[in-house]
Amino acid sequence: xxxQQASVHFNENGTPVADHFGDxxxxxxxxxxxxxxxxxxxxxxxxRWQAHSNPSFVIAETGFGTGLNFLVAMQAFKHFRxxxxxxxxxxxxxxxxxxxxxxxxxxxxxxxxxPALKEEATALSTRYPMELDGCHRRHFDEFDTTLDLWIGDxxxxxxxxxxxxxxxxxxxFLDGFAPSKNPDMWADTLFEQMARLxxxxxxxxxxxxxxxxxxxxxxxxxxxxxxxxxGRKRDMLVGVYETEAASTLAEKRAFEGPYYRYTxxxxxxxxxxxxxxxGLAAATVTLSLAKRGINVTVCHDQEALATGASGNxxxxxxxxxxxxxxxxxxxxxxxxxxASHIYHTLLDDNDTSTNTAxxxxxxxxxxxxxxxxxxxxxxxxxxKKLVANGVWPEALIKxxxxxxxxxxxxxxxxxxxxxxxxxxxxxxPDLVRALIEQAKQxxxxxxxxxxxxxxxxxxxxxxKASLSDALAxxxxxxxxxxxxxGIEDSSHNKTLYADHLILATGAGAVGSSAFASLPxxxxxxxxxxxxTQAPINALTTVICHKGYMTPALNNRxxxxxxxxxxxxxxxxxxxxxxxxxxxxxxAMANTDVVQQLKHxxxxxxxxxxxxxxxQPVSGMxxxxxxxxxxxxxxxxxxxxxxxxxxxxxPVSTLCCLxxxxxxxxxxxxxxxxxxxxHEPLPLNNDLCQAVHPARFMVRDCIRSIFDE
Ligand code: SAM
Numbered sequence: 001x002x003x004q005q006a007s008v009h010f011n012e013n014g015t016p017v018a019d020h021f022g023d024x025x026x027x028x029x030x031x032x033x034x035x036x037x038x039x040x041x042x043x044x045x046x047x048r049w050q051a052h053s054n055p056s057f058v059i060a061e062t063g064f065g066t067g068l069n070f071l072v073a074m075q076a077f078k079h080f081r082x083x084x085x086x087x088x089x090x091x092x093x094x095x096x097x098x099x100x101x102x103x104x105x106x107x108x109x110x111x112x113x114x115p116a117l118k119e120e121a122t123a124l125s126t127r128y129p130m131e132l133d134g135c136h137r138r139h140f141d142e143f144d145t146t147l148d149l150w151i152g153d154x155x156x157x158x159x160x161x162x163x164x165x166x167x168x169x170x171x172x173f174l175d176g177f178a179p180s181k182n183p184d185m186w187a188d189t190l191f192e193q194m195a196r197l198x199x200x201x202x203x204x205x206x207x208x209x210x211x212x213x214x215x216x217x218x219x220x221x222x223x224x225x226x227x228x229x230x231g232r233k234r235d236m237l238v239g240v241y242e243t244e245a246a247s248t249l250a251e252k253r254a255f256e257g258p259y260y261r262y263t264x265x266x267x268x269x270x271x272x273x274x275x276x277x278x279g280l281a282a283a284t285v286t287l288s289l290a291k292r293g294i295n296v297t298v299c300h301d302q303e304a305l306a307t308g309a310s311g312n313x314x315x316x317x318x319x320x321x322x323x324x325x326x327x328x329x330x331x332x333x334x335x336x337x338x339a340s341h342i343y344h345t346l347l348d349d350n351d352t353s354t355n356t357a358x359x360x361x362x363x364x365x366x367x368x369x370x371x372x373x374x375x376x377x378x379x380x381x382x383x384k385k386l387v388a389n390g391v392w393p394e395a396l397i398k399x400x401x402x403x404x405x406x407x408x409x410x411x412x413x414x415x416x417x418x419x420x421x422x423x424x425x426x427x428x429p430d431l432v433r434a435l436i437e438q439a440k441q442x443x444x445x446x447x448x449x450x451x452x453x454x455x456x457x458x459x460x461x462x463x464k465a466s467l468s469d470a471l472a473x474x475x476x477x478x479x480x481x482x483x484x485x486g487i488e489d490s491s492h493n494k495t496l497y498a499d500h501l502i503l504a505t506g507a508g509a510v511g512s513s514a515f516a517s518l519p520x521x522x523x524x525x526x527x528x529x530x531x532t533q534a535p536i537n538a539l540t541t542v543i544c545h546k547g548y549m550t551p552a553l554n555n556r557x558x559x560x561x562x563x564x565x566x567x568x569x570x571x572x573x574x575x576x577x578x579x580x581x582x583x584x585x586x587a588m589a590n591t592d593v594v595q596q597l598k599h600x601x602x603x604x605x606x607x608x609x610x611x612x613x614x615q616p617v618s619g620m621x622x623x624x625x626x627x628x629x630x631x632x633x634x635x636x637x638x639x640x641x642x643x644x645x646x647x648x649x650p651v652s653t654l655c656c657l658x659x660x661x662x663x664x665x666x667x668x669x670x671x672x673x674x675x676x677x678h679e680p681l682p683l684n685n686d687l688c689q690a691v692h693p694a695r696f697m698v699r700d701c702i703r704s705i706f707d708e
Contacts, residue, residue, distance in 0.1 A: 031114065038236055062185065063175040127147075136338075161680070282432075338667040339662065372418040532555045
């Protein structure tokens with residue numbers, strides 16, 4: 001859902017004031033000094049970083065506001081990292097909630113008062129998310145910092161955060177206007193959620209010393225003390241989450257039942273993960289892991305990268321949005337916005353958001369927008385409803401007139417429709433190679449072609465003891481491959497050892513025993529590569545209707561696509577070329593733009609792998625059929641949260657991206673990497689659940705009530 005933005009004015013000191021609350025965003029005296037004193041000092045942040053032994057430190061804030069606290073913390077973390085390059089603490093996570101995000105110009109104006117934070121403020125401004133409810137993950141690699149800006153009410157959001165049993169948060173910045181001006185926020189439910197999410201030893205600091213805040217935090221398990229407040233304020237509160245209370249709450253953290261995401265032990269930097277696959281799923285998860293210092297061997301049975309569904313020369317990049325904020329649409333919207341952030345970092349030569357002189361691999365692309373034509377009555381009703389519901393910010397999708405659409409397209413088109421300004425097209429094979437090349441600059445990443453995945457074995461202690469190779473003994477997973485050396489009929493088996501295996505295969509999953517208990521839906525799609533010709537040679541935006549057409553790349557336009565279920569063959573069919581042309585001619589019957597199009601038979605067909613509910617699959621992969629017996633309670637009507645978490649397994653999957661991999665792969669990969677490293681998850685809990693591989697098994701169990 002689109003969220004309500006803040007309405008602010010600036011007072012005589014230049015400090016922003018929220019009209020709704022009648023309170024300032026930060027001290028009139030000195031915003032930076034207040035942040036340093038109350039939040040950084042109150043949590044002893046820098047001292048705690050020095051003593052920290054984990055790879056990441058997690059700060060959570062209530063009330064992002066102008067982002068001042070975030071910028072101060074991020075700047076301090078950069079100083080810490082520069083002064084301690086070999087310290088085990090490598091990454092700062094800053095999680096912040098915001099119910100009324102500031103319009104970007106107001107945020108920028110407010111931060112102009114802090115020239116010492118110019119670099120940080122500019123970085124935030126270029127990555128500032130739009131006003132859409134949910135989690136917006138933004139990487140500030142040049143500061144070794146990740147921001148998760150959660151738009152929505154803190155009370156709705158904290159309960160959505162998933163926590164490892166040892167807790168998630170190291171320090172709390174309790175901001176959010178004075179309790180007298182915003183009493184709703186300072187409620188016991190907030191303090192209880194803070195306790196649920198806190199690690200043992202987590203601290204909090206807040207500018208207020210209100211009695212009910214003090215009592216509420218104490219009741220939730222924090223040891224609370226008063227100290228001198230900032231500036232003219234007499235007192236403020238600080239506190240720590242102590243051991244005893246934490247142990248009583250540890251069980252509550254696993255409330256999600258079978259979808260609990262942190263079942264295996266956290267994967268640490270320098271671990272070794274094998275990723276099987278050669279397309280977007282494999283490449284995005286490889287980059288997400290490598291950025292965390294995890295070494296990856298990418299194995300596939302082909303000659304080169306991107307030979308399957310990620311091999312089409314051009315792919316449309318846009319979210320598929322409904323008129324309601326359905327789970328499917330929210331996955332699309334958030335995946336699209338996150339991917340857009342990742343692609344801009346990866347593809348934009350002027351981007352400064354990386355902390356090393358990363359070499360960028362060229363990727364053919366054009367963020368030229370995507371027009372969804374209103375080409376028949378049914379679509380007109382759907383599009384009208386989407387606009388009327390006002391669920392999505394206009395910055396994401398907006399109505400467009402025939403005149404404006406024609407201007408965007410550079411071709412006269414007699415259609416109105418919807419326009420996705422940030423969309424466009426990308427070359428998926430270029431992107432796959434660029435993602436892998438970038439991953440190689442963060443960690444030890446090797447790509448092994450002609451390696452066909454056969455099976456894997458989880459090693460127990462006696463298996464390990466029998467291994468002669470000391471390196472192998474250090475791992476607990478043996479993965480068997482059939483290797484063809486390029487010489488016909490000559491192949492041999494090879495075992496690689498790893499800490500975790502990720503099966504990121506597309507159509508290759510069909511028929512693999514590892515996927516036997518996942519319902520897979522392969523779909524063949526043929527896309528034409530039409531020689532550029534008048535009038536479409538002028539096309540400057542992606543056009544979508546029942547099919548899609550892109551501006552030219554190397555004098556050819558992508559024109560797609562057919563959609564044939566359960567067909568695994570990939571030969572090009574003349575009949576499907578005709579079908580693709582007809583789809584365009586029928587949908588755009590009101591114009592002669594496509595009526596005379598000629599094709600020369602140049603096309604590509606591939607199998608995309610999907611799932612029955614059309615959502616991606618990201619998470620642990622197990623023999624779900626065998627696990628069903630543990631969830632029989634669900635068939636008796638017991639609620640999901642009563643079911644025990646699924647057992648740990650060192651095997652995961654990222655698959656079923658269908659034809660939407662350009663949109664969904666990056667966020668699904670980031671979700672998986674965050675899960676494996678026990679970091680904060682970049683998605684609302686309901687969306688995490690909706691993409692979990694176990695969902696099909698659980699639905700079967702629940703449905704069996706009605707079958708009996
Ligand atoms: N930390 C901010 C900064 O660095 O600029 C200042 C925070 S300002 C004092 C308080 C913020 O809390 C406002 O942006 C306000 O919209 C937000 N807020 C108030 N109630 C909230 C709620 N229930 N959930 C989430 N955010 C809330």
